[in-house]
Amino acid sequence: MKLNKRNKNNLFTVLLFDLNNIWNSAIILTNSLMIFLQNNKKKGGYVSVKAKKVLKIILIILLVAVLIVGGYVAYVMIDYHRIEDKQALQINDVTNEAALVDKEYKVISYNIGFAAYTPDFGFFMDGGTKSRANSEESVKSVINGIGDFLKSENPDILLIEEVDKKATRSYHYDQEEALRNKLDGYDSAFTVNFDSPYLFYPITEPHGKSYAGMMTMSKFNIESGLRRSLPIENGFMKFVDLDRCYSVSRITVENGKELVLYTLHLSAYTSDGTIATDQLKMLISDMQAEYEKGNYCIAGGDFNKDLLGDSGKIFGIDGADYTWAQPVDSKLFDGTNLKIVAPYNEENPIPSCRNADGPYHDKQFVLTVDGFIVSDNVTVTNSDVYDLQFKYSDHNPVYMTFKLNK
Numbered sequence: 001m002k003l004n005k006r007n008k009n010n011l012f013t014v015l016l017f018d019l020n021n022i023w024n025s026a027i028i029l030t031n032s033l034m035i036f037l038q039n040n041k042k043k044g045g046y047v048s049v050k051a052k053k054v055l056k057i058i059l060i061i062l063l064v065a066v067l068i069v070g071g072y073v074a075y076v077m078i079d080y081h082r083i084e085d086k087q088a089l090q091i092n093d094v095t096n097e098a099a100l101v102d103k104e105y106k107v108i109s110y111n112i113g114f115a116a117y118t119p120d121f122g123f124f125m126d127g128g129t130k131s132r133a134n135s136e137e138s139v140k141s142v143i144n145g146i147g148d149f150l151k152s153e154n155p156d157i158l159l160i161e162e163v164d165k166k167a168t169r170s171y172h173y174d175q176e177e178a179l180r181n182k183l184d185g186y187d188s189a190f191t192v193n194f195d196s197p198y199l200f201y202p203i204t205e206p207h208g209k210s211y212a213g214m215m216t217m218s219k220f221n222i223e224s225g226l227r228r229s230l231p232i233e234n235g236f237m238k239f240v241d242l243d244r245c246y247s248v249s250r251i252t253v254e255n256g257k258e259l260v261l262y263t264l265h266l267s268a269y270t271s272d273g274t275i276a277t278d279q280l281k282m283l284i285s286d287m288q289a290e291y292e293k294g295n296y297c298i299a300g301g302d303f304n305k306d307l308l309g310d311s312g313k314i315f316g317i318d319g320a321d322y323t324w325a326q327p328v329d330s331k332l333f334d335g336t337n338l339k340i341v342a343p344y345n346e347e348n349p350i351p352s353c354r355n356a357d358g359p360y361h362d363k364q365f366v367l368t369v370d371g372f373i374v375s376d377n378v379t380v381t382n383s384d385v386y387d388l389q390f391k392y393s394d395h396n397p398v399y400m401t402f403k404l405n406k
Contacts, residue, residue: 072200079197082229083243089189089225092180098252099220099259101404104381107157108150109300109370110397111265111353114164114212115142115175117394119360124202127357131207136171142392143175147182149388155399158186158217159263159300162393165190168198168208176215186217189225191247193265214301216263220251223258228286230279232267242267246283246299253296253404260290262299262373268324276304280332287375288336296404297338297375302353302395303328304369307342311367314349319365322355341372343383343398350385356394370398379403 099105115133122128133139150158160179164170176190192213199207216225230244246264253259262283267276280303287297309327312319319325328340343352351366358364374380383400390396 076197081195082232083192083195083227083245085227085229087227089191089227089247089249091222091225092188093221094185095187095219095221097220098254099404100254101406104401104403105156106153106399106401107159107298107300107372108153108155108397108399109159109161109302109372110146110150111161111302111370111393111395112142112146112163112175113356113393113395114162114167114170114210115139115146115173115392116170117356117390118142118392119390121356121394122358123356123394124207126355129358131202131205132169133171136173139170139173139175140178143173143178144182146392147179149386149392149397150179150183153386153399156219157261157298158183158215159261160215160217161263161265161302162212163190163215164210164212165192167210167212168206169210176213179215180217183217186219187222188215188217189222189247189249190215191225191227191245191263192243193245194242214247214263214265216247216249216261218249218251218261220259223250223252225249228282230266230282231275233275244279246301248286255406258290258295259404260287260295260297262287262297262301264299264301264303266302266304268304276326277329277332280328283373284332284336284338287338287373291337291375291377295375296378297373298378298400298402299373300371300398300400302370306367306369307340307371308344308368311351312365315351315366317363317365319367322365322367325367325369337376338373339376341374341380341383341400342368343371343385343400344368345384350387350396352385352398353395354390360390368398370395372398372400374400374402377405379405 118134118138121130124131164175166172166174180188190213194210194212196210198209201207226248228246228248230246232244244267246262249261251259251261264283266279283299287299290297305328306325307328308314333339352368352370353366354360355365379402381401381403386397388396
């Protein structure tokens with residue numbers, strides 16, 4: 001969940017537009033009746049008892065609508081809370097293995113889109129029509145397919161975003177538990193970044209309540225995990241966006257240092273373009289501090305940024321209407337020992353993300369927003385996008401192979 005034509009498909013804009021239409025229609029109808037009443041009086045006529053009753057009913061309906069909308073807005077505001085910063089994560093501990101230096105490993109990052117984004121799926125916040133997965137059976141099938149794919153690739157580390165634990169939109173199917181059961185042999189940690197009130201929109205099929213987050217899975221022992229809250233907007237958008245964060249997972253390396261993993265999902269739905277930059281600044285500062293302690297650092301996930309700089313040109317599809325996907329400012333890395341790794345094969349470029357404004361087709365806007373940041377004591381040997389044709393999600397998984405320097 002991330003793409004939107006910011007000028008018209010933003011959830012807040014759509015919701016306000018619909019409520020505004022309902023309100024204006026009621027006002028126009030009421031005004032028309034009032035004018036009718038006034039004209040009749042001026043002409044010395046009279047108003048029938050029936051007309052008075054109709055006017056009374058309309059006014060009552062209008063009052064009830066105002067109370068319902070006001071009550072719901074109050075519920076959303078009262079229910080809103082930010083998840084505690086620096087929260088220790090529970091580790092599902094199954095292995096005691098330490099990472100080795102100078103050995104090639106593979107990490108995969110995959111935004112699975114709460115197992116809803118089959119190729120025929122278009123999300124209402126992105127300009128599509130659907131607010132929930134097609135069915136519970138579809139969710140289970142997608143999770144099973146994702147699990148089979150990841151098992152076949154057998155990565156050493158997995159960073160997975162948009163994983164529902166209990167959500168209306170995915171029929172309350174526990175995707176985190178399902179993936180843990182499917183992928184044995186991994187330590188894992190789950191980080192909550194979406195604990196929303198019930199969203200009564202769209203009216204015909206409400207998006208509902210969501211409890212979701214990100215998974216970090218490792219064939220090496222995760223000693224500890226920490227949730228770090230990222231800066232977010234202070235305006236209305238905070239009520240409908242994820243509670244943005246990243247997780248910090250510490251892995252022992254044979255030489256006594258630590259491999260510090262960061263799983264992330266940065267902001268997309270913002271009206272203030274500086275928020276995502278502030279989030280990156282915080283992450284980069286944290287990673288640089290760990291590097292200066294002598295540790296290895298790898299961050300991965302959904303940056304909601306055009307990591308290739310100009311995906312529209314690379315993939316031959318104009319992205320002028322999708323201004324949310326700005327390139328990462330390279331100056332953010334000045335004076336650090338960190339760099340962006342954007343998965344890319346020049347001979348066969350594959351995008352990591354599609355615009356979910358409708359079913360997938362080859363003219364749809366695509367780009368690469370998923371990737372990695374590494375410290376310079378990590379040698380990257382390859383990085384690319386898996387061409388799954390967006391079979392299971394509006395994202396394709398990305399991978400990076402690397403070695404920890406001696």
